[in-house]
Amino acid sequence: MHDQSVIKVGIVGLGTVGSGTFNILSRNADAIFLKTGKRIRVSHIGARRDNPNVNIADSSFADEVKVSRDIFDVVKDDELDIVVELIGGTDVAKEIVTYALKSGKHVVTANKALIALHGNELFALAKANGVVLAFEAAVAGGIPIIKVLAEGLSANRISWLAGIINGTGNFILTEMKNKGRDFDSVLKEAQALGYAEADPTFDVEGIDAAHKLSILASLAFSVPINFSQVFTEGITEITQEDLQFADSFGYKIKHLGIARRTEKGIEARVHPTLVPNANLLTKVDGVMNAVMVKGDAVGSTLYYGAGAGAEATGSAVCADIIDIARGDVGSKEIAFGKKQNFISIDEIRCAYYLRLDVQDQAGGLASISKVLSKQNISIEGLYQQEAPEEDTVVPVVIITQRVEEKAMNQAIKKIEALDCTQGKAKKIRIEHFKS
């Protein structure tokens, strides 16, 4: 056994988050020692190549860091107390984490895909080996949202949460809204700025957000992680027109991850959402993240900060390391209740924004209203662009009251079949987050 006041950390993967983690632990070593009474030392790094943002020789750990090109050398290092997995991906990462847990080392990871897809199995493995698998950095970067759910609000029955949990998507929607630009041009800029990957699918199609939401929902409702049941819709179909129409009704369009406990089961869904301007989430712009959480005791709360970046995410990795160093791991023994039903998107209830191309306006609106009325869908607001002359096709926007999605979809089918409408209806969900 080595000195209990020294915690030895191995870092696997020295990319963006790895460099941030190393640099924070090095720069703030004394401040962390003051707060915790523990010396947290990085003693082993596994990385295929050096990172120019990490200067080991000038760091607090210059004398002791071993660098291995074979990342498995790190997990095999029996001197380590904690292995930090920062290579991303789900194959090798899973091997690394499994090996580390089995050999009795605590693991800290920022890997949302790994936790979303294999978390249940890996938490069980951690428990069986008397160690913990900590993942604060997997969701919303530097915002301590995992800690908030698992500890800060631990006495609450959470009824719902809703978050802007993908910075790239939020950057794109913010630029589109504030500068009147189109999706493609902003996406290209996001790629140039390094916010979006060359293949932006994970961000703009909502898969990254769905990974994160599946983790949040699991903690909020004490159920196993259930990524396959997260409904996912991206932002690629959002147009300038939609943003402007939404604005005229007093809403912003945000790409949200929403999880809610209902009588029928758990809802978990990622999609563009009209949010009323009075809601704080509409003030979260650019690459910033925020998560709103509603608990039965605490009411509505919100947590805001940088969702990505070397040191913001590194801040979360280091918080987990410090918790483990302090022995504060009780909340990290993830205890799920029994599986619960996740309801399908057909069964959710919300309000809707519908944008239609309508010809023969007067009669057209009457037919559309009739269809909605037959499905018991109430109209909350309506906008019809003045037609320059008869029989011109003009956009009509309808804001509905809350209704089950199945009924909405049936109504849309019938509306699309009307003679007066052209093409497909655009449907965007609306949330008021009132209860």
Next chain:
Amino acid sequence: MHDQSVIKVGIVGLGTVGSGTFNILSRNADAIFLKTGKRIRVSHIGARRDNPNVNIADSSFADEVKVSRDIFDVVKDDELDIVVELIGGTDVAKEIVTYALKSGKHVVTANKALIALHGNELFALAKANGVVLAFEAAVAGGIPIIKVLAEGLSANRISWLAGIINGTGNFILTEMKNKGRDFDSVLKEAQALGYAEADPTFDVEGIDAAHKLSILASLAFSVPINFSQVFTEGITEITQEDLQFADSFGYKIKHLGIARRTEKGIEARVHPTLVPNANLLTKVDGVMNAVMVKGDAVGSTLYYGAGAGAEATGSAVCADIIDIARGDVGSKEIAFGKKQNFISIDEIRCAYYLRLDVQDQAGGLASISKVLSKQNISIEGLYQQEAPEEDTVVPVVIITQRVEEKAMNQAIKKIEALDCTQGKAKKIRIEHFKS
């Protein structure tokens, strides 16, 4: 030794927060057991009288709760693991807490005044007795801001924090701003609504916020609590005129607690502050609280929620109880560094809003500008109301750039002495929270 999976809690004081705490622990007992594997049982309540909001007979703890009219009977109960102090005040509360800690019981409190005035001594006492004194509920009600500072951002060097940490004051300023009402009428409403006490001094003069800020500053900068060094200015002098002028320059006036690390020492101050509309703090209305925290790694983050109320504050009390039940107390062993200099209000640097009553406008402005210029104070913006006729007294508002307060005060003295100005200048500090 009793069963380790059962944690016995005694509640001293069954007022608003006491009732919320009891009701949460009772209602969510199963959910808390699921998450923690511990049965948290309220087994003793000390209260001079019953609380109609607490129905012990219908609670989860009906069979086991003992009620004592002498609150000291609770701290003397050797069956208890945790004593929850919710009587408020600083005299008897200190006795209760001291007794409990000395008898080896953990203590959870919502008492900001107690922690602000006696925290250093009581933390030392807790440590000496191998127990913890937890105080999440003492600041910002249900927002887990203590946990954020002590754990979530534990790897960061905090450079500043700024918070709306008194709901009553924020309610008053919000109503004044949104409805054009005056201070006195809103205060009366706040008292009728139960937001403000019959003696509102603690809220409107900023003393309550100063208690809380002294606690936040201590955690943020790892220094002993230093309530006596918190500069405190209330909101009683804020007028409708000030709110409107601020608005015309793009600011809202918020009553903030601000703590900042500077080269000269630590700033800790509570005062009305002009905050630019783009800052999220300006969107925090009514009785809600929010704290913005800037860390060197994480950047700017914000935490928002209800700052008061039976169950919101109870949520924080219960979170501390659950942490202790889980054994997650490492972060609760408060470790301060050495004392650091707190700088006086004279030494702070910020921008300023000045409102003056000026006669003889043309010449007057020239004289005022000259005074400012001589003190090296740059004018960022200026508003002068058109004078209906010559020699009328009209308000002039000046927004300055950042300057040391001492220089600002010297300039104000000279400006007040000018022939063209009447009465006192109104000075309100401006913060941009940029770095």
